[in-house]
Amino acid sequence: MSTTLFRTIQPNQFTLLGTALFRRRRRSNFSVRCCGTQTTTTHEAKQPSQSRIAPKNHGSNKLDEILRDYEAVIGIETHVQLSTFTKAFCSCPNNYGSHPNTSICPVCMGLPGALPVLNSKVVEFGVRLGLALNCDLSLKSKFDRKQYFYPDLPKGYQISQFDIPIASGGYVDVDIPLEFGGGHRRFGITRVHMEEDAGKLLHSDTGDYSQVDLNRAGVPLLEIVSEPDMRSGIEAAEYASEMQRIVRYLGVSNGNMQEGSLRCDVNISIRPIGQAEFGTKVEIKNLNAFSAISRAIDFEISRQALLYNQGQADQIVSETRLWEEGAQKSVTMRKKEGLADYRYFPEPDLPEVILTQDYVDSIRSSLPELPEAKRRRYEAMGLGMQDVLFLANDVSVAEFFDAVIGKGAEVKLAANWIMSDIAAYLKNEDLSINDVKLTPQELAELIAAIKDGTISGKIGKQILFELLAKGGTVQGMIKAKDLVQITDPAEIEKMVLKVVSENPKQLEQYRNGRTKLEGYFAGQVMKMSKGKANPGLLNKILLEKLNAKD
Amino acid sequence: MATRALLAVISSSPNRCFISTRRIKNQASSAFSTSPSLHFQIQSRKTHRIAPSFSSDTNSSALQPPDVSRLAETARISLTPAEIEECGPKIRQVIDWFGQLQKVDVNSVEPAIRAEMEGGNLREDAPETFENRDGIRDSIPSFEGTYLKVPKVLNKE
Ligand SMILES: [Zn+2]
Numbered sequence: 001m002s003t004t005l006f007r008t009i010q011p012n013q014f015t016l017l018g019t020a021l022f023r024r025r026r027r028s029n030f031s032v033r034c035c036g037t038q039t040t041t042t043h044e045a046k047q048p049s050q051s052r053i054a055p056k057n058h059g060s061n062k063l064d065e066i067l068r069d070y071e072a073v074i075g076i077e078t079h080v081q082l083s084t085f086t087k088a089f090c091s092c093p094n095n096y097g098s099h100p101n102t103s104i105c106p107v108c109m110g111l112p113g114a115l116p117v118l119n120s121k122v123v124e125f126g127v128r129l130g131l132a133l134n135c136d137l138s139l140k141s142k143f144d145r146k147q148y149f150y151p152d153l154p155k156g157y158q159i160s161q162f163d164i165p166i167a168s169g170g171y172v173d174v175d176i177p178l179e180f181g182g183g184h185r186r187f188g189i190t191r192v193h194m195e196e197d198a199g200k201l202l203h204s205d206t207g208d209y210s211q212v213d214l215n216r217a218g219v220p221l222l223e224i225v226s227e228p229d230m231r232s233g234i235e236a237a238e239y240a241s242e243m244q245r246i247v248r249y250l251g252v253s254n255g256n257m258q259e260g261s262l263r264c265d266v267n268i269s270i271r272p273i274g275q276a277e278f279g280t281k282v283e284i285k286n287l288n289a290f291s292a293i294s295r296a297i298d299f300e301i302s303r304q305a306l307l308y309n310q311g312q313a314d315q316i317v318s319e320t321r322l323w324e325e326g327a328q329k330s331v332t333m334r335k336k337e338g339l340a341d342y343r344y345f346p347e348p349d350l351p352e353v354i355l356t357q358d359y360v361d362s363i364r365s366s367l368p369e370l371p372e373a374k375r376r377r378y379e380a381m382g383l384g385m386q387d388v389l390f391l392a393n394d395v396s397v398a399e400f401f402d403a404v405i406g407k408g409a410e411v412k413l414a415a416n417w418i419m420s421d422i423a424a425y426l427k428n429e430d431l432s433i434n435d436v437k438l439t440p441q442e443l444a445e446l447i448a449a450i451k452d453g454t455i456s457g458k459i460g461k462q463i464l465f466e467l468l469a470k471g472g473t474v475q476g477m478i479k480a481k482d483l484v485q486i487t488d489p490a491e492i493e494k495m496v497l498k499v500v501s502e503n504p505k506q507l508e509q510y511r512n513g514r515t516k517l518e519g520y521f522a523g524q525v526m527k528m529s530k531g532k533a534n535p536g537l538l539n540k541i542l543l544e545k546l547n548a549k550d
Numbered sequence: 551m552a553t554r555a556l557l558a559v560i561s562s563s564p565n566r567c568f569i570s571t572r573r574i575k576n577q578a579s580s581a582f583s584t585s586p587s588l589h590f591q592i593q594s595r596k597t598h599r600i601a602p603s604f605s606s607d608t609n610s611s612a613l614q615p616p617d618v619s620r621l622a623e624t625a626r627i628s629l630t631p632a633e634i635e636e637c638g639p640k641i642r643q644v645i646d647w648f649g650q651l652q653k654v655d656v657n658s659v660e661p662a663i664r665a666e667m668e669g670g671n672l673r674e675d676a677p678e679t680f681e682n683r684d685g686i687r688d689s690i691p692s693f694e695g696t697y698l699k700v701p702k703v704l705n706k707e
Contacts, residue, residue, distance in 0.1 A: 084675050091678035100696040101687060105680030120672035142663050149626050151700040164663055203702060211697035341624060351671065352663055 063302060066309045070270045072301045073278055074236050075228035076293075078243050079221050080253045081197060081261040082125050088196045088220035089116030089159065089350075096259055100213040108218030110155030115349050118143075122220040123166070123353060125252040126194050127363045129222050130167025132246050132370055133189045139355045141166045143194070143347040148340070151212050152199035160223075162344040165193035166353065173372045174242045178385055180234045187239050188227030194353075197221050222252070228267070228278070233297035237290040240264045244290075245371040249395045257288045264293055269316075270304045279304070279313075283320045284330055296323040296330055303330075374398055381405075387415045390423075396433045403440030409447045417443060421461060425468050437471030438464070445474040454478065456485050458531045487534045489541060492525070495533065496541050499524045510546055518546060616641040 084094050090107035106114035130137050144162035170189035176182055199217040203210045224243060230236045244255040244262055255262045264287050269279035284300060287293045300321070307315050321330040369377070371392050378388040391401050397418065404414045422443075426433060446467070450460045455478060463477050478484055486492060499521055500507055510517040518539075525538055618634045618641065629637065680686075692699040 086673075086675050086677045090680075091673070091676065092680065093677040101693075101698065102683065103679075104683055104686055106686070109686055111686070117671065117673045119675050121675035123672065140663055147624070151698070151703060201703075202697070208702050209699050210702045211694075212700055213697060343624060346663075 063306075066305050067301065069272055070301070070305045070308065071273045072231055072268060072270045072297070073228045074230035074232075074297060075267045076224075076226045076230070076236060076239060077265045077267070078224040078226075078240065079197075079263040079265075080129070080224065080243070080247050080255070081263075082122060082220040082222060083251070083253050083261075084119055084121045084125070084220055086119055086121075087218040088119055088122050088194070089218055090114075092218065094219050095215075096261070098215050100211075100215060103215040104217075108154070109214065116159065116347075118350060118353070119220060122194055123355070124363065125220075125250075126166040126192065126222055127355065127360060128250050128367065129224070129247065129252055130170070130192050131360070131364050131367060132250055133167065133170040133172055133192060133224065135167035135170030135189060135192060137167050137355060137360055138164055139357070139360075140164070140352050141193075142352045143350045144344045145347050146195075146342045146344055148342060150198070151210065152201050152214075152217065154199070154214060154217060158196060158198065159347055159350070160195035160344075161193035165191040166355075167192040172239065172242055172246070174235075174238045175375060175385065175389060176234065176238055177389060180238075182385065185235060185238075187229040187235075190225040190227050192222055192224050195221050195223055233294035233301070236266060236297050237294035240293050241290050242371065245393065245395070249368055249370055251368075257290075260288070263288070266293060266297060268297055268300050268304075270301055270308070272308070280316045280318055282316065282318070283336075284323055285320060285333065286322045286324075289325075292323055292325055295328065299323075299329060368395075371395075381411050383411065383415055387419060390419050391415060394433070400433050400440055404443045404447075407441055407444030409444040410451065413447045413451070414443065417447065417464070421464055422468065425465065436468045438467040439471075442467050442472075442474050449474055449478065453485055453487055453534065455483055456531060456533070456535060458526070458535075459483050459485065462531070483532060485534050486529055486532045487537060489537055492529070492533050492537050493541050493545075495525050495528045496521075496538070496545050499528060500545050507546070518542065521546065616645060 082094075086092060087094050087103075087108055090105050092103045092105050092108055095103060107116055127137060141161060141164045143159050145157040146160045146162065147157045149156055168189075168191040170192075171186050172189060173184065173186050175184055197216050197219040199212050199214040201210050201212055226239065230239055240262075243264075244257070247253040247255045247262065253261050257263070266284045266287060267281050268284065269281045271277070271279045282300060282304070284296050287296055304316050307313055318336040320333045320336065322333045323330045374392040375388050378391055379385070383391070390397075392398050401414060401418055404418070405411055422433070422436075422438070425431075426436070443464075446460055446463060449455050450457050455463070463474060463483070466472065466477060467474070503521070503524070506517050506520060510521075521542055522535075522538060525542060526533055526535075529538075616638060618629065618638050621641075622629045622634070687693050690698055
């Protein structure tokens with residue numbers, strides 16, 4: 001398994017070869033795993049000539065050269081859909097995938113006279129996320145109306161927080177995976193605010209109409225606005241994936257990008273290195289995978305750098321672009337002509353949101369260990385960065401690992417079992433670690449039984465797969481199946497002698513120099529012992545007998 | 551600031567030049583008085599006392615006259631020249647009233663971020679299905695199958 005940018009226990013991965021257009025600096029290729037359908041994409045052949053912004057005479061070296069002169073400035077707005085039972089301002093159920101237009105009421109339909117009442121969970125989740133992102137909380141914040149007219153917004157305005165968000169001025173720490181140069185980065189968080197989602201629009205391909213499902217209208221969101229602190233697609237993708245980890249660790253959202261529970265809009269500009277002022281900002285939307293964030297940004301950096309380089313910087317305009325995953329490029333969605341006038345004003349139907357210090361403190365003390373703290377703790381335990389990133393990536397995996405070492409298992413061994421055989425099993429069976437019957441207790445037992453020589457590593461693997469699929473205990477299985485390792489040299493010697501005597505032809509070949517046949521003999525003895533022979537003893541005794549001058 | 555807020559109120563009410571929020575509420579409570587599930591939300595509230603939300607820029611007592619055409623445009627309503635003519639002075643009156651308010655010396659008053667209301671009225675996160683959903687759907691003129699049908703609009707802003 002290649003090392004990946006997005007370590008996840010989810011199955012499926014695809015490898016993406018960096019193209020000339022997307023290649024930046026030292027990076028020549030990268031592989032990304034994301035939870036989606038399995039795709040293997042190679043863009044090498046079709047990319048550069050197809051792209052309208054990469055003239056044919058630009059070799060990749062030329063592009064690399066151009067890119068060296070520019071710096072990208074990237075900020076991200078992340079919308080997190082909260083996993084509350086009800087909507088933000090009414091008691092309609094908040095269920096993804098309900099029959100269209102069934103989770104509606106006068107409040108979320110914007111009928112006259114219906115008044116919003118804030119869901120207490122939304123405040124709680126806002127505080128949790130704000131604290132997790134190291135923000136200052138506003139003990140008094142308020143809601144505002146943001147006016148815009150679109151069919152997915154029945155009221156004609158969105159209830160949001162404008163000038164006084166619930167949280168602001170924080171930061172988040174991420175570890176860049178080794179294959180992308182490694183290192184630790186801190187990105188600023190400008191603000192976190194509470195707001196409501198709009199409905200969902202389905203555009204018909206044929207007709208001149210769209211269909212609206214208002215189940216999502218009024219569903220609570222937290223919007224996280226980052227400082228423009230990121231400089232590459234990789235950094236941005238790592239930031240976004242840290243947001244996903246954090247909301248999942250906190251339990252405020254399922255963070256599912258495909259379902260739209262975690263949506264990232266990227267703002268990006270480039271400037272010649274050394275220039276203080278920012279370039280023209282372009283927004284990219286429709287990024288529903290971390291890999292898409294990374295590639296859309298690298299595409300945009302290249303596009304803008306080439307325009308600069310060709311003296312066409314004036315063609316970089318303030319606009320919103322849509323990432324097209326199929327074509328691996330972005331296209332203009334709309335130009336921004338003047339700033340949109342949302343005519344914010346204080347929401348007259350909602351009181352201010354007041355937090356007491358006691359309330360904030362009680363939430364602070366109930367926060368789980370967050371991904372960054374976990375990574376630092378795993379690092380301090382002596383695990384390598386690759387192990388650290390893998391284990392801390394998925395909160396369920398991390399909890400499982402913590403429970404296993406809590407039962408006294410050796411750290412490195414526990415990490416190895418989880419990252420190799422267990423991860424492979426989960427991938428093959430398309431399961432999450434919470435779905436398997438193996439308990440942390442039994443994995444710890446298994447590791448101990450192998451370590452103290454009760455069973456061989458090979459038997460250990462057999463037991464592991466039984467435990468994963470059927471449950472049970474290590475001790476029970478060892479007894480029931482008589483799996484205790486044979487460590488009696490006399491018993492092993494008996495089996496070795498038998499195998500040697502039964503294979504005279506191979507013995508002769510071995511003694512004539514085909515020493516590779518040792519493996520054959522070892523295999524035969526192991527087979528005879530039903531995998532129970534201690535491998536060290538077996539090899540030692542076998543070599544003695546094979547090399548004996550009788 | 552208060553003026554801006556007012557303008558937004560005005561322009562967000564598409565059907566008339568000017569509606570007070572009080573009138574919206576009154577209409578509303580009669581329209582939904584038969585719906586028990588709404589009662590918990592229609593609460594009596596203290597009269598809103600508007601305090602300056604932000605550091606007040608009191609030097610703007612000379613307020614700009616309203617650009618009614620632009621207001622209408624941002625609220626996506628069409629007004630005839632006659633209606634613009636008619637609305638202009640009314641809106642002007644309201645703005646002048648805010649101009650008077652802005653003259654009040656509030657330097658000694660602690661800024662409130664919101665008009666004062668009974669705070670702490672948060673809701674439990676317990677789902678409740680609104681009974682008369684059919685009524686809502688039936689009242690949508692373009693409801694087809696399970697969806698609302700609207701003209702195709704791709705360019706969201
Ligand atoms: Zn509702």
